[in-house]
Amino acid sequence: MSEYRAGKAGINAEAQARINSKYNDEIAQETLEWIQKITGSPANTAGDAENLYEVLKDGTLLCHLVNKFQEGSVKKINQSTMAFKCMENINAFLEAVKKLGVPSQETFQTIDLWEKQNLYSVVVCLQSLGRKAGNFGLPSMGPKESERNVREFSEDQLKAGQNVISLQYGSNKGQQSGISFGNRRQI
Template sequence: MNRATKSGIAAEAQSKINSKYSEQQAVECLDWIALITGADINKSGDMDNFYEVLKNGQLLCELINTLKPGQIKKIQKSEMAFKCMENINQFVDGAKACGVPSEETFQTVDLWERQNLNAVVICLQSLGRKGAQFGKPSIGPKEAEKNVRNFTEEQLRASEGIVNLQYGSNKGATQSGMSFGTTRHM
């Protein structure tokens, strides 16, 4: 990368973003990726290793294809910037196809330019929770299951006759006689 070092407010903002990064969560994500893909990777959670392992996007694409075979047609093997960014972008699209909500994904530059590695961790955790849906081990808390309730028309109408005391009442209270501060002197 040939990007200038951030300074001033930009450096403060980057520092704040970096402070949200959790090495423990990164280790959990890398362990899960190694388990799913069978890749032999360094599972250290420090930012430098996390970035180095994932930056070209190839492992991320393999992860998606392991969960959902054939989702990513062509994984770029080149180390050229635009090819790596294409891999990362394909991973993000694949994660969405696997059910990761778009608010839990990341921008390509968050990983490629190391702008926000915490967003990458969040996306991997979200994808990790979906693992069980694809017959693979999952990480993090178990996802909630749908619990649809169907009420009859009679049950829905039963609440209409009830006067709800939670709506409250002001019992005739008014603001008459209240004064705040002093009167205006001319």
């Protein structure tokens, strides 16, 4: 977070504390070790939030990571430490991972990393990318990605399903008789 910005207070502080509580040092360390296995960087793979932020904040390592998946995913990696150049790197990474198959709900916003708003979502994005790594001949991370399970039903099976009355329609069993809107229940 920028050192010139006031801290959060009230409900915003509570919301930020809830977001920060989701962060897991072990999973972050596993993620950094996976990045190191693929790219050769970073030297420090400690999983604490401050280290993760320091390693990833300029976006260069993230861009090098996606370029290992598919050469040229990020054509220009900015080496400048100027804020907008670093955020361009992070944004280029995010665009590249979406093209590599990471679902948009598992990505993060640039500001989540740049201002250390939600490092948990950064780790979730990297974990999702780690599941995709096997598809690109790289070491994968995390649980194996599920496979498609398509079911084919015959015309007879589909017609038989139309005759079943769903429990969502309700039934008349167990209802209290004599009670309607506006009447009082006699006890």
